[in-house]
Amino acid sequence: MKYHLIDKESIDTVLDKARQYRSLLEPDLAISICIDVFAVDPDNQQALVVYILALTDQLSLSNVKISHKKITETIDRLDSEFHRHYYMGIFLERKARGLLKHSMSHSFAYKGLMEAIGKYEIAEKMAPKHCSDPILRYNSCLRTIEKEGLQPRKEFDELF
Known part of the structure; x- marks a missing residue:
């Protein structure tokens, strides 16, 4: 059989x-639609954004394996x-938020959120006029770090 x-x-x-x-929490169906768009318009920017968001939606699902390389390449x-x-920044933030579900991964979540904050800071400087999206994401990451009491990972030598 062949795709139409x-x-x-x-x-x-x-x-x-x-x-x-995506809003119905069915990212796999959104991904399938984006792949159909890419078949006729491989560089469609709107489809790329929906595809990235749908892929990163799945980062919080423990039963789905997501290729980080596929996300970054997109x-x-x-x-x-x-x-x-x-x-x-969104990719790094969502990856970090997925780590918050596991207590042993909190220091890695901190690092991921800080990396996301760095991307949002860069994006904020480039943002179109009246675009507050990077600021909102930056603040959300910072509030999560504060709320969860996240801290940098301790080096092995510091444990003793």
Whole structure:
């Protein structure tokens, strides 16, 4: 059997469906739709963003194996340097939040959130006028660090 191609004129409509599947917590269906878009428009920036978000939605699911390389390679395909930093921040943040579910991983979550904060700081400087998204994400990461009492990982030598 062979996959059917969507009509290129339907991309906006199918991406609306992908966004809806994300909001229904069905990222795998959103990913499938994005792959269909890539088949007819490989560099569609809106599809890349939905795809990145749907992939990172799955980072909090323990039963799903996600290729971090696939996420970073997709982020690299974004045309805008601002978006590359912003969505790398989202990836790092979501990966770190997934680690918070395991108490032994809290120091790694701290490191991931701090890396995300760094990306958001860069994105904030490049953000279009009136775009507060990097600021909101930065503040959310900082509040999570404070709320969870996260601290940097102690070096082995410091334990003794």
